[in-house]
Amino acid sequence: MTSLQTRGPDQDAFPRTENVWPVAKSTKRRIVVAGGGIGGLTAALALERAGFAVDVLERSDTLGEVGAGIQISPNAWRVLDGLGAIPALEDAFVHPDVIRIHSVRAGGLVGRVPIGKTALRRYGAPYCVVHRGDLHRGLAETASTRPDIDIHLGVTVTDAQEDEDGITVEAKGADGVSSYRGEALVAADGVWSTVRRRLLRLPSADFSGRIAFRATVPSEMAPDLASFTGLWMGESTHLVHYPISGGREINFVAIVESDWREETWSTPASREEVMGHFADWPAAARRLLEMPDSWLQWALCDVGPGTIWAEGRVALIGDAAHAMLPFMAQGGAMAIEDAHVIARCLASDPDVDEALLAYERARKDRVERVMRAARDNARTYHMKGVMAFLRDAGIRYLSGTRLLARFDWIYDWRP
Secondary structure: OOOOOOOOOOOOOOOOOOOOOOOOOOOOOEEEEEOOOHHHHHHHHHHHHOOOEEEEEEOOOOOOOOOOEEEEOHHHHHHHHHOOOHHHOOOOOEOOOEEEEEEOOOOEEEEEEEOHHHHHHHHOOOOEEEEHHHHHHHHHHHHHOOOOEEEEEOOEEEEEEEEOOEEEEEEEEOOEEEEEEEOOEEEOOOOOOHHHHHHOOOOOOEEEEEEEEEEEEEHHHOHHHOOOEEEEEEOOEEEEEEEEHHHOEEEEEEEEEOOOOOOOOOEEEEHHHHHHOOOOOOHHHHHHHOOOOEEEEEEEEEOOOOOOOEEOOEEEOOHHHHOOOHHHOOHHHHHHHHHHHHHHHHHHOOOHHHHHHHHHHHHHHHHHHHHHHHHHHHHHHOOOHHHHHHHHHHHHHHOOHHHHHOOHHHHOOOO
8 A cells, every 4th residue: 555654753754633623512512314324424423523423224234335436535534534434444445646547549658646645735635436335334443432423233214303403314124124313314315215215215227328437446457557547538438446355355346338228236247248338449448448357336316406415404414405416526625515514514503404404505506516517528538530639638737736735625624
């Protein structure tokens, strides 16, 4: 794993986030969180830090995160650090030096975005990549040390009833239906959120017309890929790769335009199926795609702007509120930011309805701007012809810190 030491030997490698949490007046106040994934566990930690007791309702029988890599940019790192989660994650993080941008049209490298030490100096926090499972385990390990967080496995939220004093959430498990009482229900139950569809009666996320293939290989198979993040842009296709698992694996994500759709994260795909989408790519890129023996695929969905995130004592965070395309690598980061903000709002205002509306107001413009940026990148990455030529020329011109500066508004966000 690349080491980023910018301080003296007697100081921490990274600056620590100050404790900026308002404390709720009573530790007896309780919140119910639907979903025990990355967003749900971060919300539980943030609410506990703000003085609440938390019941986390997870529909799976075991805690775990499906998927491979996730990028933790400085804005998300600060939240995790403020929650005390970094010590459980440090061994799993990798700190790439640079993002190398390649163009299929140009046949190779067209630009670089420095991250590594450059991001640390610029934002005061690192840019990391990590296996989703490692991130989830670190959050679960941290949550297990907090006596006011109770995690209930194998239960799915089915209904909720509000009254003037709180909300009663019903969840179905192997032993029947159980009830959980709290002041609010925070739904972090993902892109196909039950709470979003069943309780708030909002439309599901929309299929984007794109699918993603993902795979990992041991880093020994590609040691030259272990220190950077790579992006290849092609006509209606692109490929991202970066090291994860403390540098022991390389994560590949290949995105193509397709009409295949299914509500799952783990449908198998063959190497031949993947390679068929990249037949006209340069040999160097095709060699990368040939490394994994097998792939998994999932349909990419997002939510359009303008939908509500909170009503009464129920609020959505993360993908349940604003599923977005992965072209800005900010879906996980936005869920982590949401968790911080909703906890602060609930701790700061005893009127739960108003607190949840304040959370929505505080987050919506920023998140929807990130969503628009992701959609813009989706078009940019998949350009062809003259537009691809102009794109490549622009990247060459801006290559370096000027490309990084375009994302200051995302990465410099602070709790």
